[in-house]
Amino acid sequence: MKSDKISEAVVRRLPVYLRYLNELHTREVPTVSSQELGQKLDLNPAQIRKDLAYFGDFGRKGIGYDVSYLIEKIRHILKLDQQINVALVGAGNLGHALSNYNMYLKETMKIVAVFDSNDSKVGSLINTLVVQPIDELGITVKARSIRIGIVTVPNVEAQRVADQLIEAGVEAILNFAPIILKAPPHIRVHTADFTTDLLSLAYYLEDGKEHETNE
Amino acid sequence: MKSDKISEAVVRRLPVYLRYLNELHTREVPTVSSQELGQKLDLNPAQIRKDLAYFGDFGRKGIGYDVSYLIEKIRHILKLDQQINVALVGAGNLGHALSNYNMYLKETMKIVAVFDSNDSKVGSLINTLVVQPIDELGITVKARSIRIGIVTVPNVEAQRVADQLIEAGVEAILNFAPIILKAPPHIRVHTADFTTDLLSLAYYLEDGKEHETNE
DNA sequence: TAGATTGTTAATCGATTAACAATC
DNA sequence: TAGATTGTTAATCGATTAACAATC
Structure with missing residues (x-):
């Protein structure tokens, strides 16, 4: 087949x-x-x-x-026989954690730019990358042929950042904000939502055996 | 129904x-x-x-x-009408990021202890919590009635940490290490594996239109 | 009353698993 | 050859969706 x-x-x-x-x-x-x-x-x-x-x-x-x-x-x-450039938007702890996974992915999928809207973060280093202001996103995505965007910004900014990434030309987005992003059908969006994983875990906890399902 | x-x-x-x-x-x-x-x-x-x-x-x-x-x-x-205490094992960037989600969860599911095997991290603060050495895990889990463990340690440590959590008495584990944890059937394990999300995203990228599926 | 929307059954769709001929 | 294991078809299982009577 x-x-x-x-x-x-x-x-x-x-x-x-x-x-x-x-x-x-x-x-x-x-x-x-x-x-x-x-x-x-x-x-x-x-x-x-x-x-x-x-x-x-x-x-x-x-x-x-x-x-x-x-x-x-x-x-x-999986198209991992070519280098795929990735942009990370959001230089918080989560962004930091993700940038460390570069090694694991053996360099074929590589974060090549980091952005943050917070002026105090701009200019600082994440691994070897200098954090850029978000208004450089469009130019950088095009210049560096970035095809995937990772969104690790707070919920309220997530949709706007996604829009900017799509506008800039990325083909796919990995979203860590626990909201449903709206995107055109040709853009692939995966949501890595660990709050869902965590909260749904609670359902399976044992408790005073029978818990009421309705009243 | x-x-x-x-x-x-x-x-x-x-x-x-x-x-x-x-x-x-x-x-x-x-x-x-x-x-x-x-x-x-x-x-x-x-x-x-x-x-x-x-x-x-x-x-x-x-x-x-x-x-x-x-x-x-x-x-x-979801049993979120009671407080559910959570232990976080691994005080790296990812652990840090997760501890900030406490707010979001409205305090019903709460990280009440953080552990790390790295001596240099033990004693430091994550939000308001002091990082504890991993050999205090058993006692603390029991003392604080911790029911869920979050694993954010490197792959090689993940199974061992999971075993310790289970031994200590947690009922469920949220695993961030990209490996398949082995656990007894009464322990619920969810894997929050964003490397899978990210790598599978690559499949959906456009490319020189037809890519060979076999040869 | 007329319009809206539920809860639920039946129909559809899709994914997983079993079974086995082909063949290394 | 005998044993192992694939690739694939058919059977099963489960989840999603459509449809609609009940009723607010």
């Missing part, structure tokens, strides 16, 4: 595969089966095989998947 | 509803329809009605939902 439109669920699993494959590669494991992957990643082996088969025949019957080859393939599918 | 086992997808939407309802409440809007909610939150109105109906009859036909009443109900469902 190839082509068809690939579902979002499938695409979101690819980085998970890639991550573990990189680990196997470091450990110099040459080959891995869908069963092994599934066990390690808490996924059904059939699902893994199906996911990968959307993009090509990457495995060998009776053997499994060649780790290096599959890494190469997934990196290609 | 009530009871049945509620799916994870439903539970994860509740905080999203709650967030917008709080906004409406601040704006003193008395009432809201599923249609209006759906439009604002990019969800199907029928889905919203169905989600809420799992827990009780919260709406009024012809009118919609009373904002204050629905807030109260959702807070109850």
Whole structure:
């Protein structure tokens, strides 16, 4: 099987595969089966095989998947075989934390500019990058071919910043503000909303056993 | 409709509803329809009605939902009508960023202790909290009835920290390390993995139009 | 009353899993 | 060859959406 439109669920699993494959590669494991992957990643082996088969025949019957080859393939599918420049807007603690993940992403996806609307932050250093004022966003995005914007500003500024990023020409946005951003359909927006993760966790806490569901 | 086992997808939407309802409440809007909610939150109105109906009859036909009443109900469902104490393990930039979200959560879910394995961080202040050494984790979790642990330590430490949290008695973990944590089934683990969000975003970038899916 | 909107059932859609022939 | 494991089809499962009677 190839082509068809690939579902979002499938695409979101690819980085998970890639991550573990990189680990196997470091450990110099040459080959891995869908069963092994599934066990390690808490996924059904059939699902893994199906996911990968959307993009090509990457495995060998009776053997499994060649780790290096599959890494190469997934990196290609995710377009991580080219450098992708990223802008970070919001130089607070969260922005700081994210900029440290550059290493992890092995330089193919790279934060190349940081912006903040707060004058007191402008000019300071985040890793090796000088924080720029937000009105330089448009020029910089174009000059540096920035394709993805990460939004780590307070809620009230998030939509405005997103609009500016889109106006400047980014193709995708990773939004950390816990609000629903409005964007035109050709712009891909992912929301990394840990308040949702945290609050929904509370639902699963044990309590005086029965809690009323209605009255 | 009530009871049945509620799916994870439903539970994860509740905080999203709650967030917008709080906004409406601040704006003193008395009432809201599923249609209006759906439009604002990019969800199907029928889905919203169905989600809420799992827990009780919260709406009024012809009118919609009373904002204050629905807030109260959702807070109850999510157990946010009681204080839930949280421990943060990892006092880096990400931990710092998260501790600032206390305000947002309106104090019902509260980080009451911060731990770090790095001696140079122990004793320093994060907001109003003194960073404690990790070997005080067990005692503190019990003493302060901490029920949720947030893990913001490097990958290599994450599983060990999670084990310590579980051993200490937390019921749920929010994991920020991009690895799959192993935990017993009665422990709820949510992974807030923004590397997955970010890398999967790359898939949706435009490029020289057709990119090969196989060769 | 007429208009609006819920709660709920039925229909649809999509994603996951099982099963197995093909084949390394 | 025998054992392992893929790629893929068919079966299952679950979640979303449409439709509408009930009713405010």
